[in-house]
Amino acid sequence: MLKDGKSKKLPLYIQIGELLHREIAAGHWQPGERLPIESQLATSLNVAVGTLRKALAKLESDGLLERRQGSGTYVKRAPTGTAIYQFFHLELLGGGGVPRADTLAVSMRQEPEVAQQLEMDYLEAKLWSIRRKRYLNTQLVAAEEIWIDHRHSDSLVAEDLHESLYMHYREVFGFWIGRVEDRIDCVQAPDWVTEQLGLPSGTTLVRVERKGWSNNNQVEEFSRTWFDPQKCRYFARWS
Known part of the structure; x- marks a missing residue:
């Protein structure tokens, strides 16, 4: 039977995390480089700061980012095979x-x-x-x-x-x-x-x-x- 429709969307914070993951993989941010401050990054991505923080926390738990108190969020290492879309080339x-x-x-x-x-x-x-x-x-x-x-x-x-x-x-x-x-x-x-x-x-x-x-x-x-x-x-x- 043919059925038409659309796919279930991923939660927004996961979408944002995947976007940041792929941006880092593409070299837009290098290991050791600091990301823009949260308010600026959230505005550029058109999402709430709370949503961005959930995405950053996920990337931090994956070992991709490092938060330094009083300094900001930094790229810790280049991405490996932890992303949902790791095989999407x-x-x-x-x-x-x-x-x-x-x-x-x-x-x-x-x-x-x-x-x-x-x-x-x-x-x-x-x-x-x-x-x-x-x-x-x-x-x-x-x-x-x-x-x-x-x-x-x-x-x-x-x-x-x-x-x-x-x-x-x-x-x-x-x-x-x-x-x-x-x-x-x-x-x-x-x-x-x-x-x-x-x-x-x-x-x-x-x-x-x-x-x-x-x-x-x-x-x-x-x-x-x-x-x-x-x-x-x-x-x-x-x-």
Whole structure:
């Protein structure tokens, strides 16, 4: 059954924490550098100081920030793999940007090619297909389709899905994605993608094909993401 709707939004303080995490990862603030004072930072982010403080406290508990009494909040170290969106490798052309998502449709399908990517024995097995639009801050940058085995849920409703599907997998399905493999190429995007991105039919976009392995070392997710290189870029950082 096809169900339309939007994803469940993450709490605002988590969104702000993810934004700051990605800004630091992009090099906008370096280890040892002091962040702007809370009132200025809250104003620039258009959030209440209390919301900002919750986000800063979370980043401090993760070891990313350090609060020095009477001095301010400093970047303690470069980010590692603690963020909700640690596997989300799109960022704005200038770096950073907090990921957001709107779910367009959820449907159950039989797609042997995808079942093969998921290393399923029965290639005619039923799969959940999830189509979404992806944003960085408020900028629409990509469209994606994700497939998972139907065994995880008899009924999947768009409104019940988190913006972070990886959080949904952990909290609802009982597994989490521990590693991924991305393959990148340039292809003519499907019509549904160009329509959602407001681009002419037949536009060539960058495509990321991803396989995701769970904590049990099983392939649990296959996805395709098409993004506009005029609006964002793919990145990978190692330390």
